[in-house]
Amino acid sequence: MKARVTVTLKNGVLDPQGKAIANALGSLGIEGVSDVRQGKFIEVELNETDPARARAALERMCKELLANPVIENYRYELGDA
Amino acid sequence: MKARVTVTLKNGVLDPQGKAIANALGSLGIEGVSDVRQGKFIEVELNETDPARARAALERMCKELLANPVIENYRYELGDA
Numbered sequence: 404m405k406a407r408v409t410v411t412l413k414n415g416v417l418d419p420q421g422k423a424i425a426n427a428l429g430s431l432g433i434e435g436v437s438d439v440r441q442g443k444f445i446e447v448e449l450n451e452t453d454p455a456r457a458r459a460a461l462e463r464m465c466k467e468l469l470a471n472p473v474i475e476n477y478r479y480e481l482g483d484a
Numbered sequence: 485m486k487a488r489v490t491v492t493l494k495n496g497v498l499d500p501q502g503k504a505i506a507n508a509l510g511s512l513g514i515e516g517v518s519d520v521r522q523g524k525f526i527e528v529e530l531n532e533t534d535p536a537r538a539r540a541a542l543e544r545m546c547k548e549l550l551a552n553p554v555i556e557n558y559r560y561e562l563g564d565a
C-alpha cells in the first residue's frame with residue numbers, strides 16, 4: 404500500500420527557501436508570482452494492507468520523524484497505485 | 485490563484501534521503517515500510533487569473549527552476565484555495 408505524505412510549514416513561519424525560489428523566478432523573468440512556500444513530499448511504500456493500521460503507522464511516522472509539529476503541518480493520503 | 489507543484493525523483497534514480505528516512509523509521513520501531521522516496525512540494529501563489537496562462541507560467545517554472553528534468557518528474561495542480 405502506497406502513501407503520500409505532504410509536510411508544509413505552518414502559516415506565519417518564515418520560509419527563506421520559498422523566498423529564494425520567488426526571487427529566482429523573478430530573475431528568470433517569470434512574473435506574477437506573489438508568494439512561494441516550499442514543503443516536503445514523501446512517498447512511503449507500506450507492507451500493511453489494513454487501511455486503519457496503515458493510517459496509525461503514518462500518524463506515528465509524521466509525528467516522530469517526518470514533520471516537526473511545532474512549525475509544520477502534515478497530511479497524508481493512502482492509495483493503491 | 486494557487487498552484488501546488490510536486491517534484492519527485494524518476495524511477496531508478498538513487499534516493500539516499502529516502503533510504504535514510506526508511507532506516508530512521510526502522511530505528512524508531514516503525515515496521516512494515518518497504519520503500520521511501522523523498523520529493524519536493526512547492527506552493528506558488530500566482531497573480532494570474534487565467535488558467536491557461538497560469539499553466540504556461542507553471543510549466544516554465546518547473547522546467548527552468550523547480551525540477552531537474554534529467555532526473556526528476558513534476559506535476560502541478562491549480563486551485564483557488
